Amino acid sequence: MKTKLLLSLSLAAFIGFAVPVMASEGVELPKQEWSFNGPTGTFDRASMQRGFQVYKQVCSACHSLNRIAYRNLAALGYNEAEIKAVAAEASIMDGPNDEGEMYERPGRPSDYFKAPFANEQAARYANNGALPPDLSLIVRARANGSDYIYALLTGYGEAPADIKINEGMHYNKYFAGHQIAMPAPLAAGAVTYEDGTDASVEQMAKDVTTFLTWASEPAMEVRKKTGLKAMIFLFVFAGLMYATKRRVWKDVH
Ligand code: HEC
Incomplete structure (x- = not known):
């Protein structure tokens, strides 16, 4: 009887205390100032537009954004003509037509964002076996999502001497286990912002995180x-x- 009590007590202690210990094993996330924080926070439209540019020109080479349709870009402040132009840049597989053939056509505002790879296997094959996750809900899928994505994008660097990085992997301070298959996606000046904002790594990380936070909860x-x-x-x-x-x-x- 006594051992049973002891066992259940220690189990409760394990469950109760293991969680905070595991959480503190990772590096602490620096908190960022976001326009959307707090009960009255809103999205910074200019930052979202810049972030969309970063997603389009950098991240979309590997990551899909399946839950967002081109027409949803109206929320970023784009007008109909601009959205039509963005959609038309994508070539969408449609069909079958009357002859039973699939065919490609320019995107329309009602189409969902085109994914970079046809399927998971193709995505893994191109990425050293790792799967670049769909980014639609990534901010919600990670604890403190916005702070985490920002930290991840700015957390690359030289690995400390006691961490061995496997072939094809990259050191990242904030990724669980510190080894990530994604090479540092941002380098200063990777995009040229139309509004003249300086495209530093921190600025692009902030903008693309704002955009992805909106995508996670429009x-x-x-x-x-x-x-x-x-x-x-x-x-x-x-x-x-x-x-x-x-x-x-x-x-x-
Ligand atoms: C060259 C391809 C490539 C590009 C470009 C790229 N990624 Fe990734 N990304 C990956 C791969 C592969 C993974 C999976 C990493 C792993 O599991 O080790 C990943 C994982 C991620 C993750 C998930 C991390 C986690 O906690 O699981 C996020 C968030 C992410 N990428 C954001 C971005 C953003 C934002 C951009 C654009 C600024 C970007 N990626 C550009 C390939 C890429």
Whole structure:
């Protein structure tokens, strides 16, 4: 009986304490200032547009963004003509036509972003066996997603002497295990921003993270606005209810 109790106690202790220890084994993530932080935060449109440019010109060579359609780019502040032009750059496989053949056509705003590889095998084959994950929900799929993506993109460097990096792998301070199959994707000046912003690694990392945070939750601004309205309503409603209660019960002593 006693051993059973001891066993379950130690199991509880293990589950209770193992989690924080495992979390602190990794390097601590530096916190960034994001425009979308907090209950009233919004997305910085200019940063999202720059981030889309970084995704398009750099990341989309390896990473798909399956859940975003070209028409969704309206949220970044692009107009219809601009979205049509972006979509038309992609060549989309469609069909079958009346003869049963598949055919390629220019993209339309209703098409979803074209993936760089036809299937998982092709993606792995081109990346040393590793699979570049779809980036649509990556910010939500990682703890402190925005801070993590920013840290990952800026976390490359020389490996410390006690860490051996396998062939085809790269040292990254913030990746679990510190070995990642993705080569450092950003180098200063990798893109030329149309608005003249200096394309430093940190700037591009910040912009593409903002863009990916939006992609992970395009309705964030609506959610926050609705939440705030609901809170204000509940506050006023509580006041009215209290006044009503006092009135109804005022003769009862
Ligand atoms: C040359 C191909 C290539 C390019 C370009 C590239 N990636 Fe990757 N990426 C990969 C591969 C491969 C992996 C999987 C790494 C692994 O599992 O070791 C990966 C993984 C990731 C991950 C997941 C990390 C995790 O915690 O699992 C993120 C986030 C990411 N990439 C973001 C980006 C962003 C943002 C860009 C553009 C700035 C980019 N990548 C450009 C190949 C690439």
